[in-house]
Amino acid sequence: MSAALRELHDSLLSEEGGTLATYIPELARVDPALFGLALATLDGRVHAAGDADVPFTLQSISKPFVYARALADLGLEAVLSRVGAEPSGEAFNAISLEPGTGRPSNPMVNAGAILTTSLVSGDGPAARFERIRDTLSAFAGRRLELDEAVLASELETGDRNRALAYLMRNAGALRCEVDEALDVYFRQCALLATAEDVAVMAATLANGGVNPRTKEAVVPGPVAEHVLALMASCGMYDGAGEWLLRVGLPAKSGVSGGIVAVSPGQFGIGLFSPRLDVRGNSVRGVAASRVLAERFQLHLMHYPGRTAPVIARSGDARTLRSRRLRRRAERDVLHQHGGAIHLRALQGDIEFAAAESVLQSLGALPGKARWLVLELEGVTRLHPIAARMLDAAVAELGGRGIAVVTGDVHRRGLLPHASVEHASVEEAQEECEDALLARHGALLSPDTVLAxxxxxxxxxxxxxxxxxxxxxxxxxxxxxxxxxxxxxxxxxxxxxxxxxxxxxxxxxxxxxxxxxxxxxxxxxxxxxxxxxxxxxxxxxxxxxxxxxxxxxxxxxxxxxxxxxxxxxxxx
Structure with missing residues (x-):
């Protein structure tokens, strides 16, 4: 992956379109040639190319992570009552508030971010900022420092943000002092991070709120889901629709030239190149994201094609027996009555559709079935909805007199209603065979000694x-x-x-x-x-x-x- 990122980095160096952000004077002094790419996996590895270790101020990249903090503090309903969740279709600093309430359209535009910042719990602005800094640092896996020069520049030139804050304050949406809200907001925007840091922050969202390097649960899983949903629909301002169409990943950009993008359940991406397009998004960052999405088929709506069947093996004990060597009398019983024991070996990532296939197979068990062995070792993930579906089916089979025995070397307890969980499908099959043999009087007692x-x-x-x-x-x-x-x-x-x-x-x-x-x-x-x-x-x-x-x-x-x-x- 590092080689692929280096190749992509080098291929875009000739792209010199766009301009630096000038409305914050300090950002206009950044080297326009800087360009860094990083990708963080869910096992904590980071692949990087170019200037991925050069610090830049987060600016609006901070918004989804502060939103996560507010959601974790107050809950979705409380935050939604104060900040909307609809794309504005307008620029990041547009004066766009809900008539009558002053509620901003979403937390990814400046007005929404200012109000979201004010919702974070804290005893005063200094404590609120430190709590925000701690949260963003936890996402990154290291303490993030403040760029005092950029902060001073933002304080000096932030009149439009002040105007947004006063409008919200006048409408009753912003319920603290304007200067207090803006001081914390400007500080969070001036926190320094690298493309590698941003990739880890993105990977934390991709990992359900757990930092893949530190293993710290920064925010609960549902919070990470809600943040990713807002990033997908609103994260790229008035270019969000085209971004979702072409790239198809939850993302957020900042006017310092950074972009954070998330492939849920897979990895996080951090990009930095300070030249911006007319929408305020990094020119090289957008181009790199498009190439990555196309090359690695990352679009959320991408159909991956057919996968291996969820049922790897199926049959009954007449053809699929354990590897227990048995005497002829036992083998004869298994050959004659083995249709009472059925086996299904499941594999792969089992979600709703795959679970439906399994349920269809279980529904076709014959009336003489009395035992079902489920091999679960090959199951890499059982989604919650699939787990509920399959466990309900196991409970229903038990009610019909069919004992369900599982084999899983990982001992994960995936199906609580199963009769027994063994460490291997081999032991599960042996138990069911022994029960069948005992029913037909062919099983020797443990203390029997054959002549x-x-x-x-x-x-x-x-x-x-x-x-x-x-x-x-x-x-x-x-x-x-x-x-x-x-x-x-x-x-x-x-x-x-x-x-x-x-x-x-x-x-x-x-x-x-x-x-x-x-x-x-x-x-x-x-x-x-x-x-x-x-x-x-x-x-x-x-x-x-x-x-x-x-x-x-x-x-x-x-x-x-x-x-x-x-x-x-x-x-």
Whole structure:
């Protein structure tokens, strides 16, 4: 991304249109060649190009962030009663007030910003300004300093803003002294920030009010939403409509040449170039924003095209079974009655439309369904409306006698009405299979010990192989949590009781599968993790020495054993 910003920066250096703001004398002294771009991601990284670290005064870029402070202090209804939310269609400093009330059209024009500033809680103007400075600094992730020279320049030349304030004061809209309101307003406009700071401020709005660098919740999520809505409709003054048409991002400009733009849920953009167009917006900043929006398809109304289906896998236990190795009698029951257990593996960013697809699939569950396994590990985000829809469906399925069991390694509790949440879909499937087997009398109790004659291998071998293996394979017992086949030379374990789990490598290796009585497990390779007794377990062990002796003396017996192992689970 840094390379892309540098390329964009260099491509616009030849654009020298526009003029400096002259009505504030200090702004007319800025180097017109300055040009900086920055983009801040929601994980706190900042990519920059050009003069992105050069400070400039925020001016009107401060407006949405002060509006956020007022909303957080008073609530939307209280602020709306004092400041409107409609585009004015006029210049930023136009005298445009609601007849009779003096209410400004929106908080992004000067009149609305002056009144909004007066709404921020504080014991007097000095305390109110410090609270505003603290808020803007929290958005930026560092303390912002005041440019005293620009402040003095604004105080000297701010007659039009004074006129707006007196008109509002006369109408009863502004309820504090004019000089008090303007002193705080001019100070917030004179705070210094860089394009990198502005990008982080934008990313904080994009991140629901949480600064992605400091992790501080600066304002509540709904406040960030309301601010972005006003930025989208009113942030670029009388050019707001064309901006939304061409760029399609919530944004705010300032006459010092800065622009803040937000891609909600993705990142924030900060731009700085002091030459302005006739609307008071940075010429290079607007051009760069258009290119970014087109190149990276950032427009809010952009249709992203089809995504991967929300249901990655679906089926029942006749075709989609857990990786538990089971004896033939259990497999036969699952093959015959597995239609009672259904699986849906969900994935991606699930919002309303995706949730509707899931509900349609769940509504088609057959009448004989008694268990539903929902795999949620692949769900990157479950939007609130989708969560409510799916959880209501889970509750309704429970009322119909269908137990819903989820598997989610993140343990996020996405569906509170689910019967059980497991750390993996594997464990969720195993639980439902065990319940089905128990219903049909095919599940062995945990303390059952199969006789060698009852092991599945026995039925697959002839008399010679049975006798030879019974003599060659000693019986070994493992306590719960003990590693199985951990000793050198141990190659194969024929399970007679308990349960063995296969785990991936590492201290917290992921559970990959399991084996129950009547089955066999082989020693995993070096990269395959380990076998652990999940219950008190016993069985017969084939070691390397016994294997070599059988290969030498009874190769036919060993061949029959390997043939049985190769065919297990393929029925």
């Amino acid at each position: 060698w004659e009852a092991h599945d291998a026995w039925a697959a071998l002839d008399e010679e192989a049975r006798a030879a293996l019974a003599a060659a394979l000693p019986v070994r017992a493992y306590g719960r949590g003990e590693r199985v086949l951990a000793q050198d030379g141990e190659e194969l374990f024929l399970v007679l009781s308990g349960r063995v789990g296969l785990y991936g490598p590492g201290v917290r290796g992921r559970r990959l599968g399991s084996a129950g009585p009547g089955t066999a497990v082989q020693r995993p390779g070096q990269a395959g993790g380990g076998l652990v007794a999940e219950l008190s377990t016993s069985g017969r062990v084939l070691g390397a020495a016994q294997q070599e002796r059988l290969e030498r003396e009874r190769p036919r017996v060993l061949a029959r054993l390997w043939k049985w192992l190769a065919g297990v689970g393929r029925e």
